[in-house]
Amino acid sequence: MTVMEAPAPSRRAFLAGAGGLVIAVALPVKSRGQSGEERIFGGGDASNIKYAPNAFVRISPDNTVTILIKHIEFGQGPFTGLATLVADEMDADWSQIRAEHAPANAELYGNIMFGGMQGTGGSTAMAASFDVMRKAGAAAKAMLVAAAAESWGVPASEISVSKGVLSHSSGKSGSFGEFAEAAAAQEAPAEPTLKTPDQWIYIGKDVPKLDTGMKSTGEAQFTLDIYREGMLTVVVAHPVKFGATVASFDDKAAREVPGVVDVKKISSGVAIYAKNTFAALKARKALKVEWDESAAETRSTDEIAAERRDAVKSRGAVAGENGTVDDSAFADAANSIEAEYIFPYLVHAPMEPLDAVVERKEDGGVEVWMGSQIQTMDKATIAEACNVEPEKVTLNTVLAGGSFGRRAQSDAHFAREAAEVFMAAGGETPVKLMWTREDDIQGGYYRPLMVHRMRGAVNDAGDIAAWEHVIAGQSFVANSPFEGMLQGGVDATMVEGASETPYALPNYNTSAHIINNPVTTLWWRSVGHTHTGYAVETFIDELLEKAGKDPVEGRLALMTAPKHQRLANVLKRVNAMAGGMEAPEGRARGVAAVESFRSYVAEIAEVSMEDGLPRVHKVWCAVDCGIPVNPEIIKAQMEGGIGYGLSAILFNELTLDEGGAVTQSNFHDYRSLRISEMPDVEVEIIASNEPPTGVGEPGLPPIGPAVANAVRRLSGATPRNLPMIKSLQA
Amino acid sequence: MSISFKVNNEQRTLDVDPDTPLLWVLRDDLRLTGTKFGCGIAQCGACTVHVNGQPRRACVTPVSTLDGASVTTIEGLEGPQADAVREAWAEYDTPQCGYCQSGQIMTAAALLSRNPKPSDEDIDKALAGNICKCATYVRIRKAVKSAGEKLGG
Ligand code: FES
Ligand code: FES
Numbered sequence: 001m002t003v004m005e006a007p008a009p010s011r012r013a014f015l016a017g018a019g020g021l022v023i024a025v026a027l028p029v030k031s032r033g034q035s036g037e038e039r040i041f042g043g044g045d046a047s048n049i050k051y052a053p054n055a056f057v058r059i060s061p062d063n064t065v066t067i068l069i070k071h072i073e074f075g076q077g078p079f080t081g082l083a084t085l086v087a088d089e090m091d092a093d094w095s096q097i098r099a100e101h102a103p104a105n106a107e108l109y110g111n112i113m114f115g116g117m118q119g120t121g122g123s124t125a126m127a128a129s130f131d132v133m134r135k136a137g138a139a140a141k142a143m144l145v146a147a148a149a150e151s152w153g154v155p156a157s158e159i160s161v162s163k164g165v166l167s168h169s170s171g172k173s174g175s176f177g178e179f180a181e182a183a184a185a186q187e188a189p190a191e192p193t194l195k196t197p198d199q200w201i202y203i204g205k206d207v208p209k210l211d212t213g214m215k216s217t218g219e220a221q222f223t224l225d226i227y228r229e230g231m232l233t234v235v236v237a238h239p240v241k242f243g244a245t246v247a248s249f250d251d252k253a254a255r256e257v258p259g260v261v262d263v264k265k266i267s268s269g270v271a272i273y274a275k276n277t278f279a280a281l282k283a284r285k286a287l288k289v290e291w292d293e294s295a296a297e298t299r300s301t302d303e304i305a306a307e308r309r310d311a312v313k314s315r316g317a318v319a320g321e322n323g324t325v326d327d328s329a330f331a332d333a334a335n336s337i338e339a340e341y342i343f344p345y346l347v348h349a350p351m352e353p354l355d356a357v358v359e360r361k362e363d364g365g366v367e368v369w370m371g372s373q374i375q376t377m378d379k380a381t382i383a384e385a386c387n388v389e390p391e392k393v394t395l396n397t398v399l400a401g402g403s404f405g406r407r408a409q410s411d412a413h414f415a416r417e418a419a420e421v422f423m424a425a426g427g428e429t430p431v432k433l434m435w436t437r438e439d440d441i442q443g444g445y446y447r448p449l450m451v452h453r454m455r456g457a458v459n460d461a462g463d464i465a466a467w468e469h470v471i472a473g474q475s476f477v478a479n480s481p482f483e484g485m486l487q488g489g490v491d492a493t494m495v496e497g498a499s500e501t502p503y504a505l506p507n508y509n510t511s512a513h514i515i516n517n518p519v520t521t522l523w524w525r526s527v528g529h530t531h532t533g534y535a536v537e538t539f540i541d542e543l544l545e546k547a548g549k550d551p552v553e554g555r556l557a558l559m560t561a562p563k564h565q566r567l568a569n570v571l572k573r574v575n576a577m578a579g580g581m582e583a584p585e586g587r588a589r590g591v592a593a594v595e596s597f598r599s600y601v602a603e604i605a606e607v608s609m610e611d612g613l614p615r616v617h618k619v620w621c622a623v624d625c626g627i628p629v630n631p632e633i634i635k636a637q638m639e640g641g642i643g644y645g646l647s648a649i650l651f652n653e654l655t656l657d658e659g660g661a662v663t664q665s666n667f668h669d670y671r672s673l674r675i676s677e678m679p680d681v682e683v684e685i686i687a688s689n690e691p692p693t694g695v696g697e698p699g700l701p702p703i704g705p706a707v708a709n710a711v712r713r714l715s716g717a718t719p720r721n722l723p724m725i726k727s728l729q730a
Numbered sequence: 731m732s733i734s735f736k737v738n739n740e741q742r743t744l745d746v747d748p749d750t751p752l753l754w755v756l757r758d759d760l761r762l763t764g765t766k767f768g769c770g771i772a773q774c775g776a777c778t779v780h781v782n783g784q785p786r787r788a789c790v791t792p793v794s795t796l797d798g799a800s801v802t803t804i805e806g807l808e809g810p811q812a813d814a815v816r817e818a819w820a821e822y823d824t825p826q827c828g829y830c831q832s833g834q835i836m837t838a839a840a841l842l843s844r845n846p847k848p849s850d851e852d853i854d855k856a857l858a859g860n861i862c863k864c865a866t867y868v869r870i871r872k873a874v875k876s877a878g879e880k881l882g883g
Binding site: 074075076077208209211212213214215216217218219220221222224225227233258259276277278279281282349350351352353399400401402404434436437632633636639640641642643644646647666667668672673674675676678680681 | 759761823825827858859870
């Protein structure tokens with residue numbers, strides 16, 4: 001991956017923004033070195049990144065303070081979260097704070113945890129912004145104070161700031177808006193002094209979210225809501241088999257649909273251009289396409305799974321090991337367990353299917369609106385596909401209706417399709433490309449189908465004497481710009497959470513096989529932890545049971561390493577919250593604890609069986625994500641991760657029929673958790689002074705195994721062939 | 731075909747393909763984009779509007795069936811139930827991505843109009859047709875209850 005070289009830091013910059021002045025503060029930040037995240041997200045040599053992204057604070061004469069947010073807002077709360085950091089350091093009044101997406105510009109807005117690319121994912125937004133955004137706020141405040149000092153002829157040190165008002169003991173006072181212009185002419189402090197935690201006014205307290213209002217009135221603008229003058233709506237007929245291409249098509253009937261303007265072949269299918277959405281959809285139904293399936297995946301998911309089940313019979317490339325693990329350790333069947341887990345393909349199915357708007361700019365460049373999650377990749381791809389210089393591409397990041405990983409496309413396939421659609425029709429008419437739910441469900445980029453085989457042995461003393469874990473599946477980082485995550489034949493995203501467990505296992509061996517096929521795959525909320533968390537946390541639970549140990553005490557006794565104490569702590573806390581593992585008659589409780597993305601989460605689920613399926617009544621959740629910047633957002637993310645994970649673990653699988661065609665097509669056969677199936681959730685956040693870490697993903701990994709462990713207590717067996725509806729009702 | 735109906739209390743006469751679902755008429759023709767597309771097959775509730783005061787899936791409602799009807803969208807939703815719902819939505823900071831929320835609010839407001847004091851079960855039943863992929867369900871439940879209480883139910 002190319003590492004973006006940041007420009008020399010300018011201490012001061014002025015940009016005439018719409019309706020006000022922009023204070024652009026460039027702040028040097030030390031590279032974090034090769035931390036775990038950088039190995040995962042940094043790919044190449046992250047030590048080359050010398051400067052963090054600039055943080056922008058726009059103070060307008062009307063006294064509003066707009067924070068430019070470098071991370072896309074699709075529900076995880078960066079608008080409010082990052083604005084909280086700036087507002088706190090500025091001592092702004094929360095009511096004057098606004099947030100909007102920053103432009104696509106990696107030099108200014110690169111993610112230090114993405115090797116400098118601008119992008120969002122891996123629950124990095126808060127971790128990568130905590131220092132930068134606070135410094136930007138502190139610098140902006142210092143500049144406002146300096147401007148007021150100059151104008152009032154008093155020492156800066158005598159000026160105090162509270163709730164967006166600058167004041168001096170002489171009685172002079174003024175708003176941020178009044179001093180915006182003069183402040184922009186001040187020198188930005190190189191190392192602005194940050195508040196100490198006891199001085200925080202918003203961090204750790206709850207502020208009203210900035211986007212709640214507009215999301216309750218219909219005002220919030222998503223990409224689908226953008227209409228440009230003369231714009232055509234475009235849908236694309238895609239193949240239902242992965243790797244198939246257009247052989248020929250007959251568009252006679254499609255063109256006869258009133259409102260249809262054009263039909264064009266593009267690399268991913270056949271595009272229909274129409275004056276309105278209904279005409280485009282109607283014409284797509286009337287279109288006849290012959291597909292060339294010579295390079296397509298024609299196997300069913302059962303056949304794909306069989307291949308992986310075969311692979312896990314022997315070890316793959318070593319991902320983690322300790323001591324010795326050989327067959328003899330498992331020879332005594334009475335004391336050992338062997339288990340095979342099958343995790344299906346999963347669709348992200350964000351509520352807003354993928355969409356983008358593209359139009360030609362007056363300067364010959366192109367302007368794009370989309371829910372871009374890796375702006376650097378999308379922008380470069382659009383430039384290439386539209387044959388313009390990257391500087392001539394204006395990429396506007398728009399609020400998006402969820403992502404869960406779906407918009408973080410390492411191959412920028414959607415930006416490419418949008419650009420191709422635009423160019424195929426002549427490259428002048430504005431277009432809106434929209435995917436329907438069918439395109440979304442059948443369009444690939446799934447959580448890969450993974451197979452795990454595990455063996456474990458308990459000795460007479462009740463200790464886990466041996467642990468073997470073999471994983472097989474696709475690698476979506478292979479041959480992608482994130483190839484750096486592939487080391488020694490092991491894809492870090494495939495084995496995270498399994499290559500090393502929180503448990504002291506004197507003899508363990510974890511290995512993985514990469515087996516690729518034409519079904520496209522991608523990170524899905526919490527990535528490898530979606531399957532490794534389930535496998536590890538259900539397997540340890542069974543082994544502890546075999547050893548006659550309590551699931552909580554047994555785990556704690558194995559979490560001996562100092563680095564696992566924060567995990568041990570959330571486990572203790574959740575146990576206290578739930579009042580232990582005892583459940584009322586007819587119900588059972590299951591527990592799981594997973595560290596992911598440097599956050600620590602433990603959950604206990606209380607479950608009963610209804611019509612052969614688990615009904616989850618209540619979930620207790622304890623989370624340690626460092627300094628809790630916005631406690632309510634953290635809680636909401638835990639609730640959301642639990643609900644999203646539950647949907648998958650109970651109901652979801654994407655299958656390919658005999659012949660390779662996708663079976664499911666919409667929410668009727670790829671169903672979602674509904675409100676009536678959502679458990680009551682109680683969340684507690686551990687107080688902490690550690691730097692904040694992410695919350696978008698870490699709530700998810702423990703829910704599946706917590707429910708599975710409860711199910712085992714009720715039904716006698718761990719569901720290992722997922723989703724549960726399949727193994728329990730089979 | 732020319733169809734005449736009220737949208738948010740305004741009389742509209744449109745000349746469109748009679749099969750066009752109300753959803754696309756609202757969005758493409760009237761630019762009322764608060765009503766969302768999520769599935770197109772009456773499975774998710776993102777397109778929920780009120781037709782003559784009752785919640786309806788705009789994605790499967792052909793515009794031809796609406797001659798003379800009165801349609802309310804999220805943009806035109808007002809009255810005590812609407813105010814109470816929006817207030818409660820703010821109290822719990824319910825939306826995450828926000829994409830499903832117009833539909834949730836339309837359904838919740840309709841529920842409160844006929845049942846100002848819904849139980850958890852009533853709420854689950856009324857809102858089971860509204861998918862939220864962000865799973866804001868815990869907050870939706872609390873918010874609807876709180877809105878009911880504020881309405882004096
Ligand atoms: S879009 Fe109408 S119910 Fe989903
Ligand atoms: S808030 Fe995102 S789908 Fe409901």
